[in-house]
Amino acid sequence: MTPADPSSQSGHMSAYGQEGDTTPAAGQAPRKLDPHLDRYAARTEGMTASEIRALFAVASRPEVVSLAGGMPNLAALPLESLAKQLSDTIAEDGQVALQYGSAHGVPKLREQICDIMALENIQAHPDDVVVTVGSQMGLDMVTRLFCDPGDVVIAEGPSYVGALGSFTAYQAEVVHVEMDDDGLVPSRLEEALTQTAKQGKRVKFLYTIPNFHNPAGVTLAVSRREQVLEICRRHGVLVIEDNPYGLLGFDGQIYPALRATDPDNVVYLGSFSKTFASGIRVGWVLAPHAVREKLVLAAESATLCPPTLNQLLVSRYLSTHDWMGQIKKFREIYRERRDAIISALEQHMPPGCTWTHPDGGFYVWLTVPEGVDTKAMLPRAVTARVAYASGTGFYADGLGSRQMRLSYCYPTPERLKEGVRRLAGVLESELELVRTFGTVHTRLTSGPESPSPDTA
Amino acid sequence: MADRTVAVLAGGLSHERDVSLRSGRRLSAVLRDEGFHVEEWDTDAELITRLRTERPAAVVIALHGGEGENGSVQSILEMLDIPFVGTSAHACRRAWDKPIAKAELLEAGHATPEWVVLPHGTFRELGAQAVLDAMVSRIGLPLILKPDQGGSALGAEVVTDAIELPTAMVGCFAYGETVLAERYISGTEVAVTVIELNGEPTALPAVEIVPEKGIYDYTARYTAGLTDFFTPARLSDETARAVSELAVAAHKLLGLRDISRTDAIVAEDGTVQFLEVNNSPGLTETSTVPMAIEASGKSIGTIYSDLIDQAISRG
Numbered sequence: 001m002t003p004a005d006p007s008s009q010s011g012h013m014s015a016y017g018q019e020g021d022t023t024p025a026a027g028q029a030p031r032k033l034d035p036h037l038d039r040y041a042a043r044t045e046g047m048t049a050s051e052i053r054a055l056f057a058v059a060s061r062p063e064v065v066s067l068a069g070g071m072p073n074l075a076a077l078p079l080e081s082l083a084k085q086l087s088d089t090i091a092e093d094g095q096v097a098l099q100y101g102s103a104h105g106v107p108k109l110r111e112q113i114c115d116i117m118a119l120e121n122i123q124a125h126p127d128d129v130v131v132t133v134g135s136q137m138g139l140d141m142v143t144r145l146f147c148d149p150g151d152v153v154i155a156e157g158p159s160y161v162g163a164l165g166s167f168t169a170y171q172a173e174v175v176h177v178e179m180d181d182d183g184l185v186p187s188r189l190e191e192a193l194t195q196t197a198k199q200g201k202r203v204k205f206l207y208t209i210p211n212f213h214n215p216a217g218v219t220l221a222v223s224r225r226e227q228v229l230e231i232c233r234r235h236g237v238l239v240i241e242d243n244p245y246g247l248l249g250f251d252g253q254i255y256p257a258l259r260a261t262d263p264d265n266v267v268y269l270g271s272f273s274k275t276f277a278s279g280i281r282v283g284w285v286l287a288p289h290a291v292r293e294k295l296v297l298a299a300e301s302a303t304l305c306p307p308t309l310n311q312l313l314v315s316r317y318l319s320t321h322d323w324m325g326q327i328k329k330f331r332e333i334y335r336e337r338r339d340a341i342i343s344a345l346e347q348h349m350p351p352g353c354t355w356t357h358p359d360g361g362f363y364v365w366l367t368v369p370e371g372v373d374t375k376a377m378l379p380r381a382v383t384a385r386v387a388y389a390s391g392t393g394f395y396a397d398g399l400g401s402r403q404m405r406l407s408y409c410y411p412t413p414e415r416l417k418e419g420v421r422r423l424a425g426v427l428e429s430e431l432e433l434v435r436t437f438g439t440v441h442t443r444l445t446s447g448p449e450s451p452s453p454d455t456a
Numbered sequence: 457m458a459d460r461t462v463a464v465l466a467g468g469l470s471h472e473r474d475v476s477l478r479s480g481r482r483l484s485a486v487l488r489d490e491g492f493h494v495e496e497w498d499t500d501a502e503l504i505t506r507l508r509t510e511r512p513a514a515v516v517i518a519l520h521g522g523e524g525e526n527g528s529v530q531s532i533l534e535m536l537d538i539p540f541v542g543t544s545a546h547a548c549r550r551a552w553d554k555p556i557a558k559a560e561l562l563e564a565g566h567a568t569p570e571w572v573v574l575p576h577g578t579f580r581e582l583g584a585q586a587v588l589d590a591m592v593s594r595i596g597l598p599l600i601l602k603p604d605q606g607g608s609a610l611g612a613e614v615v616t617d618a619i620e621l622p623t624a625m626v627g628c629f630a631y632g633e634t635v636l637a638e639r640y641i642s643g644t645e646v647a648v649t650v651i652e653l654n655g656e657p658t659a660l661p662a663v664e665i666v667p668e669k670g671i672y673d674y675t676a677r678y679t680a681g682l683t684d685f686f687t688p689a690r691l692s693d694e695t696a697r698a699v700s701e702l703a704v705a706a707h708k709l710l711g712l713r714d715i716s717r718t719d720a721i722v723a724e725d726g727t728v729q730f731l732e733v734n735n736s737p738g739l740t741e742t743s744t745v746p747m748a749i750e751a752s753g754k755s756i757g758t759i760y761s762d763l764i765d766q767a768i769s770r771g
Contacts, residue, residue: 432580437579
């Protein structure tokens with residue numbers, strides 16, 4: 001008999017006068033902290049408290065240099081002028097701005113979005129643009145439209161953590177395809193598609209971030225773009241092109257979109273989060289006509305319509321501001337920060353570390369020496385007042401333990417240098433531990449491994 | 457009482473910041489319901505200035521880990537002569553260190569799982585495998601590794617096979633420089649809250665913890681539904697009494713004040729084994745102290761109200 005044996009506890013239980021089932025054989029009922037536990041859908045698996053996520057709580061404190069988050073630097077925005085525009089929007093268009101709109105989005109804004117996409121050689125009709133609550137919603141809607149549980153999504157390895165979250169929520173299986181310095185490797189894509197077909201699995205789409213990849217910091221070589229499109233067409237696989245950073249090339253380079261050459265087989269996701277303001281939550285999907293019709297209906301069921309006020313504000317901003325000049329300012333700031341982090345990495349990182357050299361966007365992907373597990377090391381980094389996003393969060397299959405994503409978008413160049421200096425110290429200590437104990441295995445942890453959107 | 461302003465300290469820079477913020481928010485809401493004017497403060501560079509200029513009638517510490525439990529914040533409050541709920545700085549330093557607390561309890565005749573304390577340097581200098589072998593032959597398997605300081609099971613890992621030890625060691629050392637390796641005792645896991653009013657520490661009904669997956673780790677602690685709680689614990693009257701006595705003894709021996717929580721295991725042979733004490737126990741929606749208070753027929757509000765009054769009159 002053990003103390004926990006319920007059959008032995010009847011006398012004790014009745015002595016305490018427990019409510020509920022008091023038959024001796026049933027024992028005392030546990031206190032249920034979540035009475036809905038048995039009701040949740042299967043897709044909630046993984047939606048648990050996370051030791052790793054909790055560690056990011058300190059990232060907002062000024063003592064900590066956070067290289068973990070992905071918050072754009074908004075300091076350069078002309079706030080006074082925006083305040084006036086917001087006020088004018090309500091004064092002049094208040095009855096529209098504060099009213100429901102269509103799930104399709106404000107027509108004028110959709111026209112302006114087409115003008116922006118023209119910079120990437122995209123010729124599109126405004127009717128084929130659906131405005132969404134950030135491109136994240138677009139991603140969610142597209143996955144909702146295409147993925148049944150068990151369907152396969154091909155994604156770069158590593159891939160955007162928010163996309164992996166959407167794919168998981170719809171119970172799709174993610175198959176990663178390797179990248180190199182020129183982005184997605186076409187021969188690997190071919191192999192992955194052939195392999196999944198052999199396994200009898202149904203691949204629904206390739207999810208790709210061709211420009212200034214999050215988290216990898218690389219760009220799909222222009223010479224590979226047609227190959228990637230051809231492979232997908234041949235295998236009957238749709239392409240989802242996610243391009244939030246496309247206008248943030250540090251040398252002003254703008255790459256041709258995949259959508260520009262294959263309008264019928266590419267769904268394009270765009271966003272104002274990095275080129276204007278992330279908190280305004282305005283993004284869009286450009287999709288072939290038939291897909292767009294379904295997207296509008298799906299969006300209606302999700303949100304009825306994207307916020308009209310925000311759409312009008314973006315539209316007004318685009319018509320009255322030198323928005324391209326603003327993007328150039330952002331680019332300059334991010335380029336300076338990229339330079340700061342790369343030179344700090346060169347100066348401080350111990351031998352055996354390698355990293356990507358982004359020519360746009362927000363992120364450097366760092367590979368640490370064999371034996372170090374970046375997820376296991378995170379608490380040590382937090383103690384040393386530096387935070388990063390460990391690599392495993394960017395894979396659906398457990399890879400990435402030797403990698404981490406470093407964001408240079410938010411901290412100033414001085415803070416970036418300090419952060420990298422601290423990180424190097426953390427790595428040195430961890431390497432000493434690895435020398436003591438040998439190579440370790442990645443521990444499985446529950447819940448999200450990436451920082452929340454409001455992490456610095 | 458004229459001044460009903462209390463400051464709840466929550467946040468901090470420890471690994472448990474997130475848990476602390478949850479505890480702090482819950483406690484603040486409860487205290488506002490009790491009629492207190494509550495300020496919620498983080499332990500940042502502004503804290504001392506705030507304490508000096510605003511001089512709250514009392515401070516309630518909802519910090520977990522690091523400076524909130526190791527006596528640092530308590531030292532500041534003592535220096536500034538600001539009353540606070542909880543244990544003195546001096547006693548915090550001892551209680552917070554798990555091996556020191558275990559040694560004190562053992563010395564006083566209480567059972568606690570066999571343990572060894574090993575800093576990283578020992579492994580580096582003497583060779584990891586030799587030290588690990590000696591450790592396993594001393595305390596056996598399964599064993600549990602924990603950082604010697606800290607809470608919320610962060611860095612803790614149950615090891616059943618010696619082959620898993622290096623990985624678990626590296627994971628544990630990421631949280632601190634010294635590891636406590638303890639024999640893993642299977643049995644009934646209980647948390648016992650002690651409330652001390654008018655110099656009389658009293659144990660509240662023990663909360664029995666039954667994690668769905670067997671291990672009460674961070675996820676099992678803070679995901680509602682992944683752990684079942686029985687309050688009072690399903691123990692014989694005699695064992696329930698022994699568990700309460702252990703918690704009160706730990707509270708007294710370690711010089712704890714106002715409120716504490718003792719974690720213990722009732723082993724399969726019926727012995728009550730001391731694990732650790734918490735001088736600033738969690739007050740989140742899934743924490744055991746609020747469950748124990750509720751089971752005792754009181755509310756967090758009235759208990760903390762009484763403790764605040766007690767702290768103020770203590771001065």
